[in-house]
Amino acid sequence: MKTPSAAIQVRGLTKVFPSFQLGPLDLTVPTGSIYAFIGPNGAGKTTTIDLLLSMGQPTSGHREVCGFNLDTSDAEAKRHIGYVSPELNFATWGRIDRALRFIKGFYPTWDDAYCNRLLAAFGLESTAKIATLSFGQKIKLSLVTALAHRPELLILDEPTVGLDAVSKRQIFAELLAAVREGERTVFLSSHGLTDLERFADHVGMIRGGKLLVEGPMDDVVGRFRMVDFDWDATGQSADLEGVFFQQRDSKRCRALVDHTAPGWRRIQSLGGIELASNPVTLEEVFIALAEQPQSNPTRR
Amino acid sequence: MNRILTDYLRRWWGLILLGGLAVTATAVSGDPKTMRMGLIWALFAGPLLLAMEHRRGYLRILATLPVDLSKTARAMWGISIVTPTLLTLAGELLGSVIAVGFGNRADVPWEVILINALFVVLWLGSSFCIMTFLPWLGAPNETVPTTVRGVVAGGLWGFWWGGYMIFAMKIAMRLDEITTFSWWTVGALLLVSVWGFSRAKTLFPGWNLPSSPVHRPSPVKTSPPAPSKPSTSGTGWLCSDFGASQTGMVVSLVSTLRQGLMITMMMLMIPVIFSFLQRPWEPIGIMGVLSFGGFGITMGWITSLRQWRMLPISTDRLMFIGLAQVWIPTLLSTLATLVLSAFTAHSISTVGSLLFFFGVLTQSVVAIGMNVRNPMARIMVMMVPFYMMMGLGRFGLSHLSQSAILPYALLLLFFGSAALIRHTLKTSSQLYHPVMPGIPTPER
Numbered sequence: 184m185k186t187p188s189a190a191i192q193v194r195g196l197t198k199v200f201p202s203f204q205l206g207p208l209d210l211t212v213p214t215g216s217i218y219a220f221i222g223p224n225g226a227g228k229t230t231t232i233d234l235l236l237s238m239g240q241p242t243s244g245h246r247e248v249c250g251f252n253l254d255t256s257d258a259e260a261k262r263h264i265g266y267v268s269p270e271l272n273f274a275t276w277g278r279i280d281r282a283l284r285f286i287k288g289f290y291p292t293w294d295d296a297y298c299n300r301l302l303a304a305f306g307l308e309s310t311a312k313i314a315t316l317s318f319g320q321k322i323k324l325s326l327v328t329a330l331a332h333r334p335e336l337l338i339l340d341e342p343t344v345g346l347d348a349v350s351k352r353q354i355f356a357e358l359l360a361a362v363r364e365g366e367r368t369v370f371l372s373s374h375g376l377t378d379l380e381r382f383a384d385h386v387g388m389i390r391g392g393k394l395l396v397e398g399p400m401d402d403v404v405g406r407f408r409m410v411d412f413d414w415d416a417t418g419q420s421a422d423l424e425g426v427f428f429q430q431r432d433s434k435r436c437r438a439l440v441d442h443t444a445p446g447w448r449r450i451q452s453l454g455g456i457e458l459a460s461n462p463v464t465l466e467e468v469f470i471a472l473a474e475q476p477q478s479n480p481t482r483r
Numbered sequence: 484m485n486r487i488l489t490d491y492l493r494r495w496w497g498l499i500l501l502g503g504l505a506v507t508a509t510a511v512s513g514d515p516k517t518m519r520m521g522l523i524w525a526l527f528a529g530p531l532l533l534a535m536e537h538r539r540g541y542l543r544i545l546a547t548l549p550v551d552l553s554k555t556a557r558a559m560w561g562i563s564i565v566t567p568t569l570l571t572l573a574g575e576l577l578g579s580v581i582a583v584g585f586g587n588r589a590d591v592p593w594e595v596i597l598i599n600a601l602f603v604v605l606w607l608g609s610s611f612c613i614m615t616f617l618p619w620l621g622a623p624n625e626t627v628p629t630t631v632r633g634v635v636a637g638g639l640w641g642f643w644w645g646g647y648m649i650f651a652m653k654i655a656m657r658l659d660e661i662t663t664f665s666w667w668t669v670g671a672l673l674l675v676s677v678w679g680f681s682r683a684k685t686l687f688p689g690w691n692l693p694s695s696p697v698h699r700p701s702p703v704k705t706s707p708p709a710p711s712k713p714s715t716s717g718t719g720w721l722c723s724d725f726g727a728s729q730t731g732m733v734v735s736l737v738s739t740l741r742q743g744l745m746i747t748m749m750m751l752m753i754p755v756i757f758s759f760l761q762r763p764w765e766p767i768g769i770m771g772v773l774s775f776g777g778f779g780i781t782m783g784w785i786t787s788l789r790q791w792r793m794l795p796i797s798t799d800r801l802m803f804i805g806l807a808q809v810w811i812p813t814l815l816s817t818l819a820t821l822v823l824s825a826f827t828a829h830s831i832s833t834v835g836s837l838l839f840f841f842g843v844l845t846q847s848v849v850a851i852g853m854n855v856r857n858p859m860a861r862i863m864v865m866m867v868p869f870y871m872m873m874g875l876g877r878f879g880l881s882h883l884s885q886s887a888i889l890p891y892a893l894l895l896l897f898f899g900s901a902a903l904i905r906h907t908l909k910t911s912s913q914l915y916h917p918v919m920p921g922i923p924t925p926e927r
Binding site: 236257259261266272274275276277281289 | 540544552688
């Protein structure tokens, strides 16, 4: 099978709940990329991931994962996906080896040697009782089940939540090793933004069910600057798209500015004078975008 | 599908063997009524077991596997209905052959076995259908209609477990004894069972929430930020007061309370239904419903102990909350029995005593069971009320209920349950098995 240029391609994906709407969402995850999918709590990350795994029917939209249309070939698509989530609970099988024996049967590409190596690397005894594992160990088990069949696409929903620094490093090291081995794509949702900024090469930010920004990590973070400026906003009701105010003291303002949006040019035309402009981190971009009222899409 | 079925049989062979032996034993007795009562095993091996597995996240794991979800859903239906029915048939056949060998019967009661098989299929099929309407994880964005639907489905589901007892007594043992009304009932239940088959997919995550138009907020222009005020509406105050996994905790508590409410409703249905029956009450049916009720409430509460322990409530007070969850519905149910007895000609003292006895007994055995480490031994302990129902119920527990032993037994059970629940609370950190570890609520 020819490798598709995009591991995940989503167009106009919508899921409507009584009190929440996801989308319409357009998402492109290039093959071989490590894509960080971030957003505040309740933004729709897990719903999106569930839909990418065909866990639930979207209200509308087109989903293509690893070259398979999920509406017609979801089982085939899942054969190429490894999924990790803290919600996965293997306790029903009692012991690690029993859970692995069950999961293994569904994947023709399952690699026993690799599975054993991962178990050893994560310090998991194959005969250990799952109910007695710590939270972190359960996530590691989930990661073993996801990696051992050498999937083309890894979908990781909060894989590092509740993990200590050493375990986090271990997990990222294994993920990087897995990515290096082949043309493997990682779609990762996490709140550990510092780790993501180092680890991921693409980023998409979702809030209130809408995708706010998407693109290569450097482009997304690079287009924002933290700008200090003088501006008398009294009586101004301009549409300042792409300007996210952080502080306002009399005439002195500090805002995260998206240089590709018209808002900053508008402020300058209304007498705003730039005093300083500094680069920002992914975390700063995230906080600024997450704190804004819901209707300021800066996506392009 | 075969792999899922094999896995199920491999994991639950102990329960299947135990149930098979019980069914075989009832068939060896040669008494058709005893054979009918033995079918209760099928519920444990069917939808009830699936419900337990579902709560442990089994279906979420299955949903991630590369299998067509419709096939997996069909496998779940098979696990819940077909497998228990086939095993029941096998057990009854084996038992009947043994009975013929020992001279307990003249021949194999084919008619009884076939009617029993039909009974199991319909009863499990309808239970499965009702189960597909239950709001399993208490979605945070749940609406009033969804909640109402959940409560109604929960009450109906709980009642249906107990309804088995009444149903089992009412269904005839021979085909020519089945009335026209019974055939209509069979037809209706068959339709419900088929409907359950078509709804099996809704048990899986993401397939059970309704879609409907939503109110979209009007666009707001970006402007310099104003200081935000903490929300005081809804459950926001709880969320802000309880730190880390707040939303999950609130949802879990609400879900537990709702579970209690559902089971209380179910228990209140007992006297109502029984008061409309013309024949003398069947204490065994009441015991059955009450045992299921007490079991459900106590299990629901104990499995969410971690959330309860997070609340600023002392162990003793929490213990009384736990006791009250069973005692209040039990008292309400007994009270309703007394009130309704004014309109019927039935004796209620026996029924009242039995209601009380089995409510408290079930709570005690759940508390004991939760302290037993071995899973099989745990199931065996928790089934004590059912053994009593099957054994003592048949040989005149009604006489026991009128004797002086009962008040002492009740006192003993009350203090016993109190002590055990207190002990369980103290050791709750070892007993808590979260549905979704760490994050009780799925984040959207």
